[in-house]
Amino acid sequence: MSAVQPLPVAVCSPHPVVRTGLKALLRRHPERFRVVPAPDGPDREDPGVVLYDVYALRSGDDELADLLRQTSARVVAVGRELRPDLTSRALAAGVDGSVALGADEKELVEAVQAAAGPRAARETTRAPVSVARSGRLGERFGLSARESDVLALIVQGLTNKQIADRLFLSINSVKTYVRNAYGKIGAANRSQAVGWAIRNGFAAAADDAS
Template identity: 45%
Template sequence: MEQRAAQIRVAIVNDYEVVVAGLAAMLLPHVDRVLVVEIDTGLPVISDVDVILYDTFGQVQGDGVDLQDLVRGGDAKVLVYSWNTQPDLVDRSLAQGAHGYVSKSFSAEDLVRAVEAVAGGELVRPGPEPVAVQPPGRWPGKEHGLSMREAEVLALIAQGLSNQEIADRSYLSINSVKTYIRTAYRKIDVSRRSQAVAWGMTHGLSPEQLRVVDPAAH
């Protein structure tokens, strides 16, 4: 397909294939405005993209994000895409060098507008959260009834993190982490952590191979 001059070139960054595929599918109807040129399959185009859309599912958040590693020496702007929009977390991410931060409650149209704003040099922050919204896109475990937050906590368990490490990494209270664990365990019918790890490893909650950028592209 021939690229139009107005298209913004986007790379989607996350270690879970279902997550990047879901985001790419979400943006596809808007291909006249945004063109996804890289996902987690390691296509060697990272230096040429305008915006890196960083999905935080199962990932480091806040000031723990190595934005320089995401950009890999290019001039792309980073837009964080997360369900966790606590003001202090947003502030940490922007202070670390992100150019925007949006909620996963955004519709595809809202997300495209945010990408366009960031590409145009605007600093984007999340607005008020809609009430009782079902986030768009896909995530591991969605087909088994897991909410995005329950799935992410299970993904972090599958990575071997303790409850406290999950709380620290996700910027949640330890009580919130325990609540998500309890509700997730009920939905997947397990009662022990070892069972949850085994379930996660067989249901897409272990990260895919980390994204690789071809050095020849630089």
């Protein structure tokens, strides 16, 4: 029986320190991962998973749109706690999931491995995601970054199970985030939460992807 080959993983980030840090964590697990160059050239290997730093969306959406169109790799958005709007836009664009930049090593490893597992074919008809609206959604209402991510996906019509799969969370964790978010925005049910979110800008990512 042949040995299982390490999963090729690429890291895309505009910040050298982020690239270096994520690659260093991945290289601590050579039996699981093999760090490869980003798939941005004709002779580059198509990796199994790409970790994509959402901070790059601040300077435009073309890079992510091209990446999703040109590679068969699973793309995991690396989210920034103070910019959940960027994570939401990456999810709306069609990435396969997200992990927080502040995640610990175990969480990062689990997120990459989960992304490499079975999934439905990526939708290829989404429009490029816009990054023109870059406010910190939900901050003034006390929503955490993850609560904002969950609320943005609720607006897009995802079920709790679909949200759990997209964000690599357990269904119970999603339910907790939903319950906490509802309490902070004064919503008693999903319909009220969607109405509140639309009034407060959370529909932006869904509108951009339609």
